[in-house]
Amino acid sequence: MLASYLRLALKVFGRRRFFTAVSLFGISFTLVVLMVAVAIVDHVLTPRAPETRQDRTLGLYFASMQGKHWGWNSEPGFMLIDRYGRGLPGVERMSIFSTPQDVPAYLAGTRVNFDLKRTDGEFWKILDFTFLEGGPFTSDDVDQARFVAVLNDTSRRRFFGDGRALGRTIEVDGQRFQVVGVVPDVPRLREVPFADIWVPLTTAKSDSYRRELMGGFLGLFLARASEDFPAIKEEFRARMKRVELTDSHYDSMVAVPETPAERLANRIEVGPRRGVIGTDRQGRTHVGRFWAALGLLALLFMLLPTVNLVNLNMSRIMERASEIGVRKAFGATAGTLIGQFVVENVALTLAGGAIGLVLAAAVLRALTASGLIPYAQLQMNGRVFLWGLGLAVIFGVLSGAYPAWRMSRLHPVQALAGGGR
Amino acid sequence: MIQLQAVEKVYRTDTIETVALAGVNLEIAEGEFISIMGPSGCGKSTLLNLIGLLDAPTGGQVALNGTLIASYRDQDVAPIRNREIGFIFQSFHLIADLSVADNVEIPLLYRSVSAKERRERALAALDRVGLSSRVHHFPSQLSGGQQQRVAIARAIVGRPRILLADEPTGNLDSQMGDEIMSILHDLNQREKTTVVMVTHDLAKAEQTARTIRLFDGRQVN
Numbered sequence: 001m002l003a004s005y006l007r008l009a010l011k012v013f014g015r016r017r018f019f020t021a022v023s024l025f026g027i028s029f030t031l032v033v034l035m036v037a038v039a040i041v042d043h044v045l046t047p048r049a050p051e052t053r054q055d056r057t058l059g060l061y062f063a064s065m066q067g068k069h070w071g072w073n074s075e076p077g078f079m080l081i082d083r084y085g086r087g088l089p090g091v092e093r094m095s096i097f098s099t100p101q102d103v104p105a106y107l108a109g110t111r112v113n114f115d116l117k118r119t120d121g122e123f124w125k126i127l128d129f130t131f132l133e134g135g136p137f138t139s140d141d142v143d144q145a146r147f148v149a150v151l152n153d154t155s156r157r158r159f160f161g162d163g164r165a166l167g168r169t170i171e172v173d174g175q176r177f178q179v180v181g182v183v184p185d186v187p188r189l190r191e192v193p194f195a196d197i198w199v200p201l202t203t204a205k206s207d208s209y210r211r212e213l214m215g216g217f218l219g220l221f222l223a224r225a226s227e228d229f230p231a232i233k234e235e236f237r238a239r240m241k242r243v244e245l246t247d248s249h250y251d252s253m254v255a256v257p258e259t260p261a262e263r264l265a266n267r268i269e270v271g272p273r274r275g276v277i278g279t280d281r282q283g284r285t286h287v288g289r290f291w292a293a294l295g296l297l298a299l300l301f302m303l304l305p306t307v308n309l310v311n312l313n314m315s316r317i318m319e320r321a322s323e324i325g326v327r328k329a330f331g332a333t334a335g336t337l338i339g340q341f342v343v344e345n346v347a348l349t350l351a352g353g354a355i356g357l358v359l360a361a362a363v364l365r366a367l368t369a370s371g372l373i374p375y376a377q378l379q380m381n382g383r384v385f386l387w388g389l390g391l392a393v394i395f396g397v398l399s400g401a402y403p404a405w406r407m408s409r410l411h412p413v414q415a416l417a418g419g420g421r
Numbered sequence: 422m423i424q425l426q427a428v429e430k431v432y433r434t435d436t437i438e439t440v441a442l443a444g445v446n447l448e449i450a451e452g453e454f455i456s457i458m459g460p461s462g463c464g465k466s467t468l469l470n471l472i473g474l475l476d477a478p479t480g481g482q483v484a485l486n487g488t489l490i491a492s493y494r495d496q497d498v499a500p501i502r503n504r505e506i507g508f509i510f511q512s513f514h515l516i517a518d519l520s521v522a523d524n525v526e527i528p529l530l531y532r533s534v535s536a537k538e539r540r541e542r543a544l545a546a547l548d549r550v551g552l553s554s555r556v557h558h559f560p561s562q563l564s565g566g567q568q569q570r571v572a573i574a575r576a577i578v579g580r581p582r583i584l585l586a587d588e589p590t591g592n593l594d595s596q597m598g599d600e601i602m603s604i605l606h607d608l609n610q611r612e613k614t615t616v617v618m619v620t621h622d623l624a625k626a627e628q629t630a631r632t633i634r635l636f637d638g639r640q641v642n
Contacts, residue, residue, distance in 0.1 A: 001530050004523060011518035326514045329475060330575070331503020331531040334495050412475045416514065 002343065009344035019312055020348070026305040027352025028359060034298055035360035037365070038387045039378050041294075043189055045260050046383065049126040050186065050193045056092075057126065058233070058257035060085060060219035061194060062266060063310055067250040075099055075213030076255055078201075083217035084239045086301055087148045090228025095122040095220040098209075100195050103173035114155060114172055115188075117327035126222045127193050132156075134181035137200055141180075145202035149177035152185045154375070155196045158333055172197060175205075185375035187393060190218060191263070194375075213246060213253070221257055230356060233257055265290030300356070302395055308401035309345075317341060317407045324407055325415030334408035341407060345400025346393060353392030357385065422615050423449040423472055423583065428637075429479035430467050441467045441640045445481070451582070452613040454606070455627040461633035465619040466636065467585055472617060473506050473585045474498040483584075499509040503531050507576030511588035513568045521547065521571050522556045528579040546574035550604055566597030573604055578613070584608065586618040590625060602628060 014021040047054040063076040081096045088094070100115035121139030129136065133156075137148045149170060156165045156179075165179040177199055186193045209216060223232060233256050243253040258266065265287055317324075329339060361380040368378045429532055432439045442630040445628040449455055457465045470476040471483060477493035484490065488642065490498065491518045508530070515524050525543040534542075547553050560568055567573060569589060586605065590598030602625060608614045626632045634641045 003536065004526070004530060008518055009515070015518060155555070210515065322514050323516050326508075327527065328499070329473070329502060329508045330528040330579075331499050333499045333531075336531060413470050416475075416510065 003147055005340050005343045006347055012320075012344070013348060016316065017163060019203060019316060020172075020287055021409060023309055023312055023348055024352045024355060026308055027381060027392070027395060028356035030305045030395065031353055031356030031388060032360045032363060034301065034391050035224045035356060035380075035384060035388045036363055036378075037298075038391075039360070039364050039380065039384045040189070040373075041264070042383055042387075043187065043334060043376065043378055044264055048190075050129040050183075051190060052128040052262075053126065053127070053222060054260055057192075057224065058259060059410070060221070060257050061191070062258075062262050063214060063253065063255035065214060065245070065247075065250040066252045066254070067171050070249040070382050072214055074158050074215045075081045075212045076217055076219065078209045078217045079211055080213045080253070081217055082210070082245070082253065084236070084243060085219045085221070088232050088235050090223050090225075090232055091221045092224050093122050093222040094127050095126050096201065096217055097123050098201070098204075101173075103197075105159075105170065106170040108368050115194070116172060116197045117364055119198055120202045121202050121222070123198070128218055129183045129193070132182045132184060133164060135177070137198075140412050142200040142202050144202060146177060147177045147203055148180045148182040148200065149185060150198040151179055152183055152196050152375075154185050167285065170197075171209050175199075175203065177203070187376045188374040189376060205420060209356070211246075213243070214219065215308065217311070221256070221331065229257075229259070261274060261290065262287045266296055288399030298391070302391075306399045311393075313341075313345060313403035314406065317403050320407075320419055324410050327416065327419075328410075328412035337408045338401070338404040341404035342400040345404070347395035349390075349392050353388060353395075356392070357388050359387065360384075365407060384389040422452040422453070422486060423447070424482075424484040424487075425471070426482045426484075428468075428471060428483060430471060430476070432534045434602075437591045438523060440638050442471070442478075442635075445635075445640050447633065447640070449615060451615055452609070452627045453631065454616040455618070455633060455636065456518070456589075456610040456629040457617065457633045457635065458621070458623070458626050459617045461503060461621075463635040464638040465635055467638075469585050469587050469617065469619050472583075474509060474524070474640045493632070499531070503579065505581050505583055507581040507584045509569070509572050509576050510582065511587040511591040512518045513560070513565075513572045513592075514638045515568055515571055515575075517560055518618065519559075521552065521558050521560070524560065524571055525574045525578050527537055527638070532579070541572070542578055546578040547571070549577065560600070565593050565595070566600055569593060569601050570604065573601070573608075577608060577612075582615060584614050584616045586620065588619055589623065590620070598622075598625070624633060 002312065040118055044322060060076050063074065063080060065072040078096060085343050087092055097119035098117055100117050103116045104111050104113055119138065121142045123137030131151060136150060137146070141148050149164055151159070159165065159170050160168060165182050168179050169176050188194050221232060237256055238323060240253045240255055245251065245253065324337060351410060364378040367373065368376055425445055428442060428445040430442040441642050457468060459465050462507060467476070472476050474490060485501065520539065522543045524545055525537060526539045529539045531541060537589060544553065544556060548555055552570050552574065555563060555567060561569065563571065570639060586607070589603050589605070593601065605616055605618065606628070609616045620626050
């Protein structure tokens with residue numbers, strides 16, 4: 001039966017080439033946009049080197065200090081993480097590192113800016129960097145405030161061209177560092193590992209950061225297992241209630257370690273309704289709502305082309321009233337006919353999806369090559385493909401079901417007479 | 422085989438009521454070949470649609486094989502139409518995008534029949550109407566008479582016990598019309614298929630065992 005439906009669908013599509021072309025364009029364009037979005041989310045959230053242990057890590061990305069008349073939301077400060085993040089239950093390792101700082105260097109007399117991150121030694125143990133040259137700096141280097149640096153591949157080429165960097169010296173932000181390692185470029189979208197240059201925390205020009213509760217640092221916690229996450233969060237939340245606030249304008253602190261998905265939800269969520277889909281003011285996370293919101297957004301985006309396709313399908317199906325009458329006369333039930341027309345539409349959508357997949361792969365290649373998102377390696381992979389396939393099927397069912405239902409309600413006598421009522 | 426008791430069909434809108442059929446009583450025995458005659462608009466096709474369970478009466482009762490049709494819900498009547506009834510239409514109603522064989526297979530799509538068996542039975546039905554050489558053709562490549570023969574093959578492929586033909590020769594010239602009548606007679610005599618045929622043509626009606634005459638929705642002698 002399916003083969004018969006598909007044969008007929010091919011004939012109908014071939015006969016009505018304009019309709020088919022318009023439909024395919026609408027479907028493939030919609031799916032290209034959605035698949036590129038999926039690929040970007042996939043790029044941000046799926047475990048990949050150096051974040052191979054991402055499923056076991058929580059990050060402290062955000063803190064909120066509240067007072068009667070004042071509020072301060074930012075990244076946490078070093079002291080908050082250092083004083084309240086150590087010794088959490090179920091945490092195997094913990095790292096503190098700065099957010100990337102935009103620092104200048106002068107290369108052949110030209111100012112070039114780099115993103116520099118100051119980290120501790122544990123940073124290199126939680127993250128799984130592959131080294132092109134040398135290795136990471138150690139906790140001892142950090143304790144001794146040694147001026148050593150790890151570069152990414154692009155920075156190596158900027159400083160030293162095609163030559164090796166190991167053991168050579170760079171000068172950034174008025175400080176000189178000896179290169180101890182070189183790693184592949186890390187996409188900017190990977191917030192935790194990303195930088196152009198990594199140097200020890202203790203090489204900062206001032207140690208005032210050690211006394212700050214708010215601003216400029218992130219914490220990373222490697223749990224023994226993801227099952228430990230709730231206990232870690234709970235304990236941290238409890239500790240936040242005991243924070244000794246140094247500024248009398250504030251009387252409470254809210255901060256909670258988050259998974260990458262929770263972090264993404266918080267980054268996307270902006271404005272006064274913050275807390276609805278991300279982390280709320282009590283430090284509770286609502287990542288389920290975030291995924292639901294993303295799904296809703298995707299559905300809304302598909303709505304307009306779906307309505308268009310529904311209209312096209314209505315006229316296409318109503319032209320086939322006589323066929324509907326014949327099929328009903330010979331024993332087709334409404335359900336069978338709905339199945340037939342949905343199958344036809346899903347076939348058309350899958351064809352559009354296949355075109356969309358090819359186009360999306362090309363767009364992702366072009367996006368990666370353009371450097372619009374620094375060091376991004378956006379690509380079509382199995383997950384993105386499956387998402388695309390799933391979206392195509394949803395699109396096909398959505399745009400096929402209503403016309404099919406309308407058609408299935410045609411009275412057989414009137415359908416045979418060539419029209420609906 | 423087919424029993425109609427006091428059947429009526431009234432089409433109602435907000436402002437008007439049209440009586441298409443009123444007080445029709447009819448009994449058709451198994452293996453009969455009957456014709457329904459009458460002027461245009463007298464209710465012939467409506468009567469055929471009621472016998473074929475394509476439409477529900479607004480009054481009276483229809484029974485097939487001694488079973489009263491109590492429900493006209495899609496899922497209740499569709500299987501009966503599929504197994505018991507074959508339809509032949511004046512304008513053939515072949516699906517232009519399907520080959521001759523695929524058209525003939527349609528009734529079998531709605532039964533648990535394998536693709537292989539469907540094809541075998543479609544070929545046998547086409548052979549029965551003398552069209553085995555046109556299996557892969559499309560309807561537009563056939564003459565009117567050939568198209569009607571394909572429609573007959575489609576009607577008989579499921580081996581129904583009742584054939585309902587609505588002006589089957591109406592769109593054909595007399596020679597082709599005779600060919601179609603001959604096939605219907607053959608099916609009636611050899612397979613004992615009950616045939617109910619609507620026609621305008623007195624000569625064709627006279628070839629059947631009995632003629633039901635309608636006038637203004639009523640049965641007349």
